[in-house]
Amino acid sequence: MDVKVTKTIDERGEVCPVPDVDAKRAWKSMKPGEILEVLVDYPLSKERIPANAEKAGHKVLAIEETGPSEWRILIQIGGKEDK
């Protein structure tokens, strides 16, 4: 997916749940409409980060496979305040 990414966090190789925690901290610091790109290689986080993003009121634009067990998650920050 070709979009203008506001912020990228590279979470490949990180220990569970660091990718999830970093992603949550990243979207909390961003403004509505901005795009967060999360690079992960940990299957559980690939499933859990999108679920948590949706729950926090953000929009998951894409989950792309970029390599062997590597994914790129694109999240558009929602207008709702994340609690």
Place this chain on the structure above:
Amino acid sequence: MEAIILGLITGLLFGFILQRGRICFNSAFRDLYLMKDNFLFKGITLAMAIEMLMFPAMAAVGMIKLNPKPFNLPAQIIGGFIFGMGMVLAGGCASGTTYRVGEGNTTSWVAAFTYGLTALAVKHGGLHWILKLFSKFTVKVTPTVSANLYEPSKKIGPTLATALHINHWIVAVIFAALLFWYVFGTKTTERPESKMTWKVIGISLTIVAAFGFWSSYISGRHYGLGITGGWVSLFSSYTKGGLINWEGAEVLGIVIGAFISAIIAGEFKFRVPKKGITYLQTAIGGAFLGLGAALAMGCNIGNYFTGIPQLAIGSIVAGIFFILGNWFMAWLMYGRS
């Protein structure tokens, strides 16, 4: 030899399910607190509720005999808390760390190594004195109710049923009903990307637990699924020689099963952290897991998954402190903003 083959088969199945279902108690507990997410916790609780009825039924028809873990209040409180902190540092509980070894997480390799080595040292080696400090608090009883479910003339750890002098079935049915009420009566967090639904996770775990308990029992090991004893067996036979036992074969099977599952799913990768210090963190976490599990008389699988379904009081205490230790460390490392 039969024990090794049966253990290996159990482990292969278990590893496959652990990898597919991403079953890590560390995640299950922590997600509850950190993400307000109960997806995995529901899967695990469903399995526990079914096992609570399945194990005594298997014992009643003679397939297995129940063998609740001994009760040791200080050891299970302290060991449970240490183990709970260890899972956060290691990036996985006993089952999570073990299946991720097969997925190619090099941080889990380090954690599994210090976990097995430390558990061996506490159980049989240079750190055995720690276990001895607590040994006088160990409580075992002779079952006065539902004696047909246990091995004749063998002392067991006290259960809710033996402590209350109530038929095992009555307590099991009430406890299971409460768990079923929680599982089906409360809202579940959705995880649409997950390969397995939480119900499939729960039911498939129950099948492995039943096969595991039965195959372990007929191999002469009177307990169901576990992990710590398996790593101890592997390390012990590597350093001292001798064959591995059922549990050692089961752990080996988990690693291989998770590896096969990860390869099929295209999820195997040698994952290396960007910062080398992460290895130190998981090494310390693994040592905490080993010490904690040895003191608490089992890891999350042995206690949560095989012990609590037998209503063992020791496992219930350890299980509570696993969660508290986990929450404490998760708060310390990730919860504060």
